[in-house]
Amino acid sequence: MRIIPPLLCGLIFGAGLLISGMVQPTKVLGFLDIFGAWDPSLAVVMAAALAVSVPGFMLAGRRSRPWLAGKYFWPGKSGIDSPLVAGAALFGIGWGLVGLCPGPALESLATLSPGIIVFVVAMAAGMMAHDAWQQSRLTAQRERLLASATDG
Incomplete structure (x- = not known):
């Protein structure tokens, strides 16, 4: 039963991408x-997304807990730092080169286009490499903290 709300949100998102034509790289380019x-x-698509999401976030911010979950999962950071800038730059470069971002790319997998498949595989590999890098950074940080706690 907990799968139904995210499934409906994904279907609405996918339908919006199809209706707006955002699954066509030529449209984005x-x-x-x-x-x-x-x-x-x-x-126009971005403005419509803001028109829907801003009031939604404002409404959610007034509630003590969400309707369909036990707690909110708000971002922990709100500042602009170098990982955010680097990630935004990589996203923008990929978007500008290919004309797809993750949502439309996944939806376009239904076409079985070799270029789309290569893009999604490369995107997934990049996500996994980032996760592995982040995990190794956290592990190294924990080891340094443990070493300094035992030394000092």
Whole structure:
């Protein structure tokens, strides 16, 4: 039963991507081509997403707990730091080169296009490499803390 709300959210998200045409890389690349044949339709999609999400976050912020979960999972950090900037830059570079971000890429897997499959595999490999790197950093940090606690 707990799977139904996220499933419905995913279906609505996927339907929105299909209806808006955001699963077409040419549509996204047209938006990014500001000095050529610029296509502003992605800006409309972004504005609509903000129009829905901002009131939703404001409403959620007033509640002590969510409707369908035991607690909220708000981000722990709110500042801009170098990992955020690096991640945003990598995301933007990939988006600009290919015209896809993770949601539309996963939805486009249904086409069985070799290029999409390669993109999704590379994206998953990058995510796994990032997770492994983060885990190794945390492990090294814990070992340093333990070593300094036993030494001092």
